[in-house]
Amino acid sequence: MIVLAATPIGNLGDASARLIEALGNAEIVAAEDTRTAIHLMRALGVENRPRLIALHEHNEREKASEIVELARTSDVIVLTDAGMPAISDPGFPLVEAAAAAGVTVTSIPGPSAVLTALAVSGLPTDRFSFEGFLPRKQGDRLRVLTALADERRTMVFFESPHRLGDSLADVVTALGADRRVVVCRELTKLHEEVRRGTAAELALWAADGSRGEICIVVDGAPERVVDLAAGLAQVQSLVRDGSRLKEAAADVAEATGLSKRDLYQAALAARA
Structure with a gap:
């Protein structure tokens, strides 16, 4: 089988007993960086x-079939440099190939920066989305953030320390200066830091750069308060564009939290 094994994201003491046992018995280890894997085992x-x-990331699609074949007769432990393989790290193409080939995939759970x-x-924390690394280029980054402007779930991003200030400034532009943001730096390490504030406050704090491994946690968009009259106008607009009344009422109800029945009845009354 293929075993996705989570490794410490900072503090070596977070290595699980299962991870140590698995590495001690492993015949084959597929590692993001073999030097890092050797250092970890030592x-x-x-x-x-x-x-x-x-x-x-540069060879995982080419290596996937080879590793899947090895996993038919031996357990293959998969390691990334830190955290859980396949989560913004190499591993997904391998798991995809293993699932298609009918090879068992399991995991040794453990540390996760997300x-x-x-x-x-x-x-x-009741609902959240993981958005991975923000794009390097500002235009692409703003497009991604603007598309998330109405996301109601808490969002988690990875970011490099030298782009942190620019990315937080783009959060201000796309999501608003008052959006609540938390920057987590060097999690589980000696100099761990968790800094909370508005997007504007943290953009100012990070303007001169930062150091270490960075996670950005962004509050979801506030619920939009839409009254029945405004909701009715949206339903009528959808109907004019070709939607059936029931479908339009359902779509607007889902988007606004208004009652589908009330929207439907209001639209019927407006036709009379």
């Missing part, structure tokens, strides 16, 4: 020296 006191295969940042942020 740091954990693992004396086993398994066969190492490099599996990174969940750690979300948990300590103080922002709502």
Whole structure:
């Protein structure tokens, strides 16, 4: 089988007993960086020296079939440099190929920067989305953020320290200066820092740059308060564009939280 094994994101003490046992018994390890994997095993006191295969963003699609075939007869431990493989790290094409080939995939759960940042942020955790790394170019970054302007769930992003200030400035532009934001830096490490504030406040704080591994947690969009008259206008607009009345009422109800029945009845009354 293929075993996706989570590794510490900072503090070596977060390595699980299952991870240490698996590495101690492993015959094959597919690692994002084989040098990092060797260093991790030495740091954990693992004396086993398994066969190492490099599996990174530049070769993972080409290597997937080879590793899947190896996993038919041996367990293959998959490691990334930190955290859970396949979550904004190499691993997804391998899992996709294994699922298509009928090869079992399991995991050794453990540290996750996404969940750690979300948990300590103080922002709502009942619903959230992970958006990965923001684009490098400002135009692309603004397009991504603008598309998320109405996202109601808490959002988690990864960002490089040298782009943090620019990205937070773009959050101000796309989502508003008062949107609540939390920057989590160096999670689980000695100099861990969790800084909370508005988008404008944190953009100013980060303007001169930062250091370390960064997660940005952004509050979801506030609920829009739409009265029945405004909702009716939206229903009527959809109907004029060709939607059936029931479908238009349902769409507007889902988007605004208004009653579908009330919208439908109001639209019928407006026709009379």
